[in-house]
Amino acid sequence: MNHSKSKTLIMLISLFCFNLLLISSPTKLGDGIDVTPNTRVDITDVVVVNYTLWVENLREDDQEGTVYVVDPDQPVPTDIIDDFPDIRVPPNAGFREAMMGMRAGDTKNVDILASSGNAFNNVSDPFYGKNLYYQIRLKEILLDSSSPPFTPFSIPLFTPLLILFSIILTALIILRIQRIFKTHNIFGLKHQCHICKKIATVKCGNSGCEILYCKECFLEKGCRICHSNMMVTLRK
Secondary structure: OOHHHHHHHHHHHHHHHHHHHHHHOOOOHHHOEOOOOOOOOOOOOEEEEEEEEEEOOEEEEEEEEEEEOOOOOOOOOHHHHHHOOOOEOOOOHHHHHHHOOOOOOOEEEEEEOHHHOOOOOOOOOOOOOOOEEEEEEEEEEEEEOOOOOOOHHHOOOHHHHHHHHHHHHHHHHHHHHHHHHHHOOHHHOOOEOOOOOOEOOEEEOOOOOOOEEOHHHHHHHOOOOOOOOOEEEOOO
16 A cells, blocks of 8 residues: 555544544533424423412512522422523422423413412411412523434434545545546446556467566566567457
C-alpha cells in the first residue's frame, strides 16, 4: 500500500472513531426528547405552568414556575434538580392529573373535590378536606420524557455501523475515481497492462504466455515473463 492510500485509510478510520464517540456519549436527562407544538404532557415531564387556585370559591393563590409532573409522594430525581434547580412538584395529585395531555398554550379549568382523594389529604395542609378549583395555563414543556417512535436508529450500533458502511462506500468510490483517472478503465471492464496498469492494447505473442501489455511497455523491454519479443495486437 502506497503512502497516499495509507494516509487516506488512517483519515477514514479516525473519522469513524470520532463519530462513534459522539454517538456513544451519554445523553443528559435535561436534554430530553425534542418538544414539538403537538407534544402532550405526560408523567415525568418538566413544564412551565401558571395556575390560579380557588379554595371553596375563595381565590387563594396565583403562581408560575417550573413543575416536575410526577406523583407528589415521589422525590424529584437528583439529575432533574441539577438541570432545573428551581423545579417544584405539583401541589396535589389532582393538579398533576389535570395537566396530563395538555399542550403548550392550553388552558384548563378543573374542580378537585376533597372526597375524590386527589385534593390536599394531609391534615397538616392548610386546605385539607376542602374542594379546590384550578385554572391551569401550561406555558411551555421543557423536557418531554415520552418514548420516541421506533426507528432503525433505535437499534443498538445501527448508527455507527451505518456510518462505517458510508465511509467504506465513500472510500471505494474515491479509489474507483482515482483508478479511472489513472487507467481510463471504467469499472475494470477492460484488460490492464501487466506493467503500468493502463488499458492493454497488445499481448505477448508466445502462445504459452500471452501476458497483456500496453504497446509502450512491450516495445520497451518485450515480455517481462517469458522474455519474448513477439507482440500481438488485441482486437478492439
